[in-house]
Amino acid sequence: MNGALITAFLRQRLTSPIRLAFLIIAGFFPLLFIAAAPAMGLAPLADSFPFSLVFGAGMIGQDVSSGVLQLLFARPVRRDVYVISRWFAASLAAAVVAVVQIGLAALILSARGATPEAGAVAIAWANHIASAFGATAPLLLLSALVAGLGDIGVLFLIYACASILQTVGAGLGHALISRIGQELQNFINPTIDFALIVNAFPSWYQLIAYLSTVTLSIALAIVIVNRKELSYASSS
Amino acid sequence: MTVGIVVEDLSKTYRRGLAGEQIRALAGVSLAIAPGEAFGIIGPNGAGKTTLLGCLLGFLRPDSGRVTIDGHDPDDLAVRTVTGYLPERLVMDRWMNGHDFLAYHHALARLPASRRASDVEAALERVGLDPLAAARAIRSYSRGMLQRIGLAQALLGEPRYVFLDEPASGVDPAGVILFRRLIGELRQRGATVVLNSHQLDQVERVCDRVAYVSKGRVEAIETMNAGATAARVLRVRWTAAAQPTSEQLAAHAAYAGAVLREAGASEARFEARDDATSARLLNSLVTAGIPVAEATPEESRLERLFLDPRPGGDA
Numbered sequence: 001m002n003g004a005l006i007t008a009f010l011r012q013r014l015t016s017p018i019r020l021a022f023l024i025i026a027g028f029f030p031l032l033f034i035a036a037a038p039a040m041g042l043a044p045l046a047d048s049f050p051f052s053l054v055f056g057a058g059m060i061g062q063d064v065s066s067g068v069l070q071l072l073f074a075r076p077v078r079r080d081v082y083v084i085s086r087w088f089a090a091s092l093a094a095a096v097v098a099v100v101q102i103g104l105a106a107l108i109l110s111a112r113g114a115t116p117e118a119g120a121v122a123i124a125w126a127n128h129i130a131s132a133f134g135a136t137a138p139l140l141l142l143s144a145l146v147a148g149l150g151d152i153g154v155l156f157l158i159y160a161c162a163s164i165l166q167t168v169g170a171g172l173g174h175a176l177i178s179r180i181g182q183e184l185q186n187f188i189n190p191t192i193d194f195a196l197i198v199n200a201f202p203s204w205y206q207l208i209a210y211l212s213t214v215t216l217s218i219a220l221a222i223v224i225v226n227r228k229e230l231s232y233a234s235s236s
Numbered sequence: 237m238t239v240g241i242v243v244e245d246l247s248k249t250y251r252r253g254l255a256g257e258q259i260r261a262l263a264g265v266s267l268a269i270a271p272g273e274a275f276g277i278i279g280p281n282g283a284g285k286t287t288l289l290g291c292l293l294g295f296l297r298p299d300s301g302r303v304t305i306d307g308h309d310p311d312d313l314a315v316r317t318v319t320g321y322l323p324e325r326l327v328m329d330r331w332m333n334g335h336d337f338l339a340y341h342h343a344l345a346r347l348p349a350s351r352r353a354s355d356v357e358a359a360l361e362r363v364g365l366d367p368l369a370a371a372r373a374i375r376s377y378s379r380g381m382l383q384r385i386g387l388a389q390a391l392l393g394e395p396r397y398v399f400l401d402e403p404a405s406g407v408d409p410a411g412v413i414l415f416r417r418l419i420g421e422l423r424q425r426g427a428t429v430v431l432n433s434h435q436l437d438q439v440e441r442v443c444d445r446v447a448y449v450s451k452g453r454v455e456a457i458e459t460m461n462a463g464a465t466a467a468r469v470l471r472v473r474w475t476a477a478a479q480p481t482s483e484q485l486a487a488h489a490a491y492a493g494a495v496l497r498e499a500g501a502s503e504a505r506f507e508a509r510d511d512a513t514s515a516r517l518l519n520s521l522v523t524a525g526i527p528v529a530e531a532t533p534e535e536s537r538l539e540r541l542f543l544d545p546r547p548g549g550d551a
Contacts, residue, residue, distance in 0.1 A: 004344050005344075012329070012331055016331075067325055067327035068327055068329055070321075071321065071328065071341075071389070073311075074293060074316065075316055075344035076313040077344055078313065229290075229295065229296050230290070
């Protein structure tokens, strides 16, 4: 990984007013919900997917469409290092925000007299960190495939297809169609439930699906970026 | 190990549109650029200049042929550490300020962190960007400022190979002078400069050799510091004190081996076939007491190359 790439990426993300606005919305509203309904505990904080989206959208595609990749790759920077640095930086940012959000949620719950157990907070932290690093990986792949912020469009298209397939599968009573929809959804938002692991019931399928989705997404993104031709002569 | 830049039989074809229409951008380009040489690439739009530069930088993969820089592939990290590049489209990280942008590229170039602050200050000073401008976001920069910050990043770390794509395009006269001074500095310290430009006068001033590229081929390579062998029309102007007749001017032209095209009260146009003919003609006029004030070719050497490129090159 490249420290300069990671630092510059994080600075860019944290100085973008639009991203910050979305970050506040994604981070603040669940906390309001928790404050209003403390009996639900940490449940309203589903996963880190919104934060991955805020930090990760366009993480490669915007560099491609803006043209800054030419200058960047004129430097001694390996393309695989660039891709992994992008993924790590976006994941790290999403994970940190998720950890802070859970911490604030725990404080709010304590103030409302519904103090969560330390174990539950630790599991929520682990789940959200895994979710941040997981959800950013397929987004990285889509960003390598589509220029600009097109990755968000493709992501929501996949999400819509997955939802339709699940609804149709349930309506027709067709398990395979529902399963395809479910797997599509798992692909764009891979998660691990650490509660199962802690309780000695690890879901090996879930674990392997998570790791393979993340690994495959990063590997494919590297292949795509490695094959990219960067001169505008190739597109003019 | 072969030093310098070597291009061997380079070909590149693009596929466009749904039908996959093939457009041949480079068709067997071969050339060699020696270390320390300033080498220009000129040619009409769509000639393949940018594609050639893209292959030299390792941004494009040729269909066949090879590019080596000091014996390495152009995308080898060892090459990238000694390379500077200024793109034609000055697309930079617009959210950064000029100072941070240079510090970022200093880090990417793997230059020592201990020298970062001093190197960045020196680079800013070199291109004439004051600290106030360097503290502003790049998105607020004018074209000229973008060109300056772009040049500053290209020259970070004193690269041995510098690739400049239209470096003086859209720049004010002060920027053009700065650009020429920087090229002069690069040449003094032995850097190899590859310059892709439409500004023929600038290319003619700073380059040792210039390749004329057309339809994906190197049609000619002109050595700028050698005697010109192509015919040119020479415009000679003298001070009002002299009144040479057309017959006298024609006689001087005939003596020198040139041809008088047109004679006026204070100037005349001669066709000279080479440098030696031009020199004989001017010597003859001055010896005869005609106070020659100015003698200029109507087209520059590179303009003539555009008009009448000789087939093949000397690479």
